[in-house]
Amino acid sequence: MPADTAAPAPTHPDGPADPVRLHVVTGKGGTGKTTVATALALALAREGRRVLLCEVEGRQGVARLLEVDDLPPRETEVAEGAGGGQVVALAVEPRSALLLYLDTFYRLGRAGAALEKVGAVDFITAVAPGLRDILLVGMVYEATRRRVDGTRGSGGTEPEADQAPDPAHGGAPAGGPVPWTYDAVVLDAPPTGRISAFLGIGDELATLAGGGPIAGQAASVARLLRSPATAVHLVSLLEDLPVQETVEAAAELAEAGLPLGLVVANRVLRPVPPVPADAEVAPALEEAGMAAGPAREVAAGVVDQGAARALAVTAQQRHREALAGLGQPVADLHQVPGALDLAGLYALADRLGEQLP
Amino acid sequence: MTAAAWALDALLDDPATRTLICCGSGGVGKTTTAAALAVRAAERGRRVVVLTVDPSRRLAQALGLVDGGTAEPRPVAGVSTGAGGSLHAAVLDARATLDALVDDALPPERAAQLKRNPVYGSVAGSFSGTQEYMAMERLGQLREAALSGEAPWELVVVDTPPSRSALDFIDAPARLGRFLDGRLVTLLRRPSTPRAGLAAVPAAVAGRVTSSITGGVAAVMDKVLGGALLRDVQALVQGLDVVFGGFQQRALTTSAALAAPGSAFVVVTAAEADALAEARFLLERLARDRLPTAALVVNRATVLAPGAAHLGAEEAGRLAAVLEAAGHDRAAALLRLHAELALTAAAEAAAVQGLLGDHDAAAVATAAARPVDVHDVVALREVAADLARS
């Protein structure tokens, strides 16, 4: 099979071509994958660009974060990008993925219903998670390769088919390929513990797919994933377990030939200047109008808090060094004080946008 | 807060308390809480075993759970035994537990064959819920050992797996039951000529399911999944049937025991919207199933230092500006930090209040966020002290 050049660079008129079109965001559970994936989609959606944000865990985290209604299993516009583009979101779920898959590739829409009747969808989810995963990833793959005129490859089984796009279609620069429906696709992926299996790059899928027709789909997806059109970003907190998992995941992904992107250090604490003694703070508070007694107490309290913060910052810096040691660019996202609301989310998107390569 | 404080020590000191289960969504501090409760109970004179799931490497080191064989409880050093208690700890190894179940249930040859099945590894590794089932199995084993008086412990504290959903642990036996009784599995369970794969099944089950549906399904599955996979899956289902049949029986016994006096659930949460929503679900679910909830633990809470606790975010911001203008930059920075912390503490309190709302059945306990990870017995003791104080 000829090497798949996967996704050609986007042909968007406003701005330099970014080779990366599929951004996979993973990390240990709870480190901020959904937050970072959403912020990244907002950051990438600038100057009229359209970005698809895919959620696969069935948690509706994106909807909650963007303060919109639960996402249906079809592409839905959800937000303005940080720079005037458009973010479209999609909750990919196994049931509709399987039915669509059967219909698209086998013209088996009705058999799909029968499958559902005997619980085959649940069965696939339970016994063959590898198959469920390839269905989910297949949906993301399909969206990544779709063009504005509705053409696409066969969805993966014959990817070389769309290496010769028809230049006659409107909207493309003269002689260039038809533009992609989405300038970028961001995947809020499962946690690092399951990412290899999810992306189908472990041995697991090879065994599971064993020659079945699903293997063709898996192979096309694997080519896209291993191409420069993909970047896998790792989100980490600056704590023991997340850093440990990030380091392990980076090795595993690199081993599998997946292109690593950013390492995102999330919830970075704002450092404090060297903490003064109570004796310096109390008189300053008195000078600012506080009575002597309360000033002494408050001084003791804020000095303790400052010392604790200094300790925490030192620990974070040590963990950040471990992340930097991976050799990938590290992007820092600050801890948003108070509750993380839309304003805080857009602030994270701006901060991330500044640090994109 | 409307909720009652947690009488933790009374619970730990009551010899009738035999099982504590820490549950909650991933990363909130279930392992930390389980270990902290275990340390405190042991130091107050109980003979305790704690089953941890995914402890951080440094916590595992502190508990003596690093080299080989950590699935069997080992004594933990550094815990004071002055009150007559003791602490053992183990790590949950889902694969080893499942392997042992297979070995117990099947003759050696069939067990070996099953473990060689290519799908077995995938099921053992990622069968949605294997960890939950095996956590339940281990809990049952540790309890039995305690009841028989053979084991050196009489109080079992368990941590639960980082499930997609915090409910998975209690749902595991029922879900497994549904799975085993499902029509498709019933269908796969029937032996058929290996070469023909699932397509041969319809004839065998013609009386049960109309063959037009089944035939269609079989054809589609054969086409989509490939015959080799189906044959492996079928062999696996036939093998696991025996294993899980026995397992399910025990899991049901264990989950019944969890409803009886002597067991209590501790719901752990972070003071953040998502974790709190999950905790609320869990509290409601436990109440509906009449499972005893001991407390809601709000872990890693932003707790202001006592002297400054009454100083609000806005006032701190105003003071910081005054101090800056007067050239007291370092003091000003501390007031800015305080404003940030006070804002976060207030947001957290509002989130917890919002979660509890009308749900004030459970006691609430808070553990402060420590500046560094909790990875030794000293820090575990402090976390437990926070919980006992609230």
Ligand SMILES: Nc1ncnc2c1ncn2[C@@H]1O[C@H](COP(=O)(O)OP(=O)(O)O)[C@@H](O)[C@H]1O
């Ligand atoms: N930079 C940040 N500042 C403050 N809170 C954050 C930040 N990033 C994530 N969070 C919070 O952390 C929690 C977990 O984030 P989430 O994106 O849902 O993680 P994941 O998808 O990895 O499970 C959420 O409550 C979220 O609001």
Ligand SMILES: Nc1ncnc2c1ncn2[C@@H]1O[C@H](COP(=O)(O)OP(=O)(O)O)[C@@H](O)[C@H]1O
């Ligand atoms: N109160 C706390 N203060 C500081 N760090 C904590 C606290 N509780 C837990 N941690 C840290 O948070 C991380 C996750 O905790 P863990 O107990 O392993 O969570 P879970 O078992 O729910 O996944 C660990 O690194 C742990 O040390």
Ligand SMILES: [Mg+2]
């Ligand atoms: Mg998420």
Ligand SMILES: [Mg+2]
């Ligand atoms: Mg844990």
